Structures are given as C-alpha cells and as structure tokens.
Amino acid sequence: MLLLAISYQNVVPATPNSDRLFDFWTSLLILAMLVVLAVLLLAGQILKRQPESVFDPAIVRTFNKRVSTWLTICVLLVVSLLFNRTVTVVLFGLISLWALREFITMTPTRRGDHGTLAWLIFGFTPLQYVMVAMNLYDFYTIVIPVYASLFIPARIAFTGDHKRFLERSAKIQFGLLICVYALSHTPALLYLELETYDSVTQTKVPWTGKTAGLLFFFIVIVQVSDMLHFVWDRLAGKHVIASAINTTKTWEGVIGSACCTALVGILLQFVTPFTWYGAGFMASIISVMASSGSMTMSAIKRDRGVRDYGTLVQGHAGVLDRIDSVCFAAPIFFHATRFFLNAQ
C-alpha cells in the first residue's frame, strides 16, 4: 500500500526529473510479486502438513526454503529501493561478500593464498560496488576481468608457493568473477539511461519508465524461469542433460522454461523499455543463462562433493544456491539491454 501511495504521488503530478525509483507500473509488479510469493509461502505451509504419501517431504522442504529465501531477498530489495539506489548497491555488495565467502570456504586454498583472499574481500569487492554506485561504466566492466584477473596469479606467485598454482589462481578468479563481478551487474541496471524508438514520430526518445522496473523484471523473470524449469523437469523431463552433474535437469526443462518464460516476459513488458517481442526475447535469454548458471554451479558442487552450499557449514542459508542463476544472467541481460537501447 505504501508503495502505491508513493507511486501515486509520482504519477499524478508527473514531475519529469523526479528522483523516485518507482512508477505506478513498477509498484504494481512489485506488489504482484510479493503477493504471489506470500501465497506460495502459505501454500508451502499447507503442503508441509499433508501426509508424506501425498507429497515428497524433501521436495516440499526445498520448495519452502526457496520461497522464503526469495521473499527475504525481495523484501530487502524493495526496502533498499525505498531509500535510494546506493542502498541497493550496498545490499548487493553484502550478498556478494556472503556468496564469495561460501565459495572460498568450499574450494580449498593454501596458506599462501591468504593475502590474495584478503585483497578480494577488502579490496576488489568493495571497489567494484563503489564503482557501480558511482556509475563508472568504463571501470566496473573491466577492473575485475582485466586487472584483478592479472593481479591474482601475480600475487600468488609473489608468495612463492607453486603447488597447484594454476588450479588455485583459477578458483579464486572464478569465485570473484561469479560472486562479485557478475552479480554487480544487477544493481548496475538501476543506472542505465535508455531510449526507446517512437514509432509515431519515427525518432528515438528517452525512456520515461523507471530502471527499478527493469531490475524487478529481471529478478522476477529469473525466479519464474527457475520455477518453470523445475515444473518442466518434473512433468515432461525425459532427456537428462548430464546425469553425472545433475540428475534432474533435462533438455525439456531448458527449452520449456525458455519458451514459457518468454511468454511471462511479454506479459511483463509494461515495466520495461522493450517492445513485446523484445521483452519475450530478453526473458528467454535470461532463462537460458539461468539454466546454465545452475548447471555450472552444480558441476562445481559435484566436484567438491557437497550437495548444496547451505550444508557446507551447518546452519547457513546457502546464498550461493539461490543466486547462481542470477549471477549468470545478470551481465548478459545488462549488456544486451545496453547494446540495444543505450542513450547515446
């Protein structure tokens, strides 16, 4: 209600250079999302009470855990956006740190890597998010892939420990790339300045919507894609992609969720600067990337012999389990959007 009230003020006086992050349509999407998640949460609680013969309790537990984590993330995101963009960037920075922590805990490093890891956590991660908050596009897109990826092996070499050198460098680089670099493109969506093609005047005009809408479009599509993937795997899954990595992910799931997510993308077109077919296209890209992300993370977990990051150390939520699909989809969605619609 608060959101609608805030956005209502926004719609009626329509101050053109208003700094508000929500407009009416974005608020509608957020409210719908929160309502759906709350309903799912309720449904999960009801399912939990059913006898074991009706539903597999393991699946119900996974479902409940997923829904409650997503609800937490979404509520935090909405609250942070009520303040301003910087708070949202900080929120993502903290999520990154937590994910990186889980990733490094899982992958064995040697004593010689300690200094490098300290650089990652106290140096590159904060730097990346500061650059995102300052909208320094030219820097935040290259600092980690260029500078950090060269710095890491050099720093390890300087410590003089050459055992499994390439393996250790690669692990640390990969962790930084996925947990920090890739994820930081999600709040970076908020800073995009986009333009759309006006078919009446046949010219390009600045997009009047809010980038918070774009961010939520992305988050919702990733969640929907994950969910549809699960449903397709269960209902129509025949051809398992790689049973050595994940026994439940099937080709039917990937293709089915990409197509269905495209439909959802078209439905949600109203918060984006895309045309209807553009929104559908973007949604299917997000879906394919999300599937690739969870497959990749499954491969890493399988290699390390852990089932999910949550059980790595007892009692931790397992942030990395939830955001693996976001991490893979974020940079692609960001750059595709920017490529097609960036204001010159």
Next chain:
Amino acid sequence: MKQVTVPFLVMLAKVLSGATVRWVDCEPDTCQRVYFANHTSHLDALVLWASLPKPIRALTRPVAAADYWQGGPVRRYMAKSFNALLIDRTKIKVHNSPIDMMIRSIGDTESLIVFPEGGRNHQPEMRPFKSGLFYLAKKRPDLELVPVYIDNLNRVMPKGQFLPVPLLSCISIGAPIWLESGEKKGSFLNRARQAVLDMKDGSDAES
C-alpha cells in the same frame, strides 16, 4: 567501557569467523568444565569463547600464551576483555606449574578453555596432546572435560597474517569425558585426542 567493547569483540569474532556452533551430545551448562580443542589459529580462543552462550561465557576463561597476548596494547586489552588466563610459557617452574595456576584461578565456579596441543599446529594432522590435561583431570576429577573441534578457522587467520579473511568456520562441541580410575597418562591423552578427532569426522560426515 567494557560493557561496550566486550559485546563488540564478541560480534566481531562471530562475523569474522562465520562460526556455526554445534552441540553434539552435549548441552550448554554452567557447571565447571574444561573445554579442550585443537589449535590452529590465534583466533581459536577468542572465537570459541565468543560462541559460548552469554551466561557460560561470563564464567569461562580461555588459557592463552602470555608472549602472544601481551604483545602490544590492543592484544593486552583484548585478552583482558575476554578474561584470558595468560600463561608464560618461558617461566614454567615446578613450584608454580600452570596446572596449579589454572586450578587456583577457576575456584569452584569457573570453566576453562585449553589447547592441549601446546602451540598452534599448521599441519593437517593434530599433534599429540601435552600432559597438562591429564594432571588437570587428576587434580580435579570433578571437572567435565569437553572435546571441541574447530574447523576452518586456520584459513580465516593463519600464522603470520594480521588481516583475517572472513570465511565460514564450524565449532563442534562433543560429549564430556572423565579420567577413568587407574587410567594411564598415555592412554588418557590418546582418548582425549580421539574425542576431538571424532568431532572432526562428525562434521565431515554431515557436509
């Protein structure tokens, strides 16, 4: 001053170590205990102490090396905040053995945290235990000896580093043991060491 800095230190220790505490076959209790653990990092004493519930923490004193914890005002202040019992390893005499000091200082109320490996260990294998635990158990047979396994904290802060890297660690607290009547020193120390190792295997099996 202490009311502010102690909770701050506790919070800092918890955030940096990301420690999960598992009480396996053992309940938190304020009865007199000796927690004995493997030792791989300077943070061990602080983190284990911080992860105990508050009423127990108030009654528990980590035994730590004086040469490290008296090096510099910050460490000295920290050691004072978490009520450490500092033992000077260079001045161990027969008439003033650390065991007597420990027993004197805990009286009838307090508990201890000890690291029977002697010093910090940098090998993956745990070292054999020093005999202190045995004499402690012999002089005070009423104390509950609680094995603790600290996992992954050596990666948070290895030797010679001053900046901790906040990874996730795990502290497993196991069922208490006692000195059996007539038990020899060697077999008791092996049994105690095995009790700590069992907690390690337990945490591996679950992950």
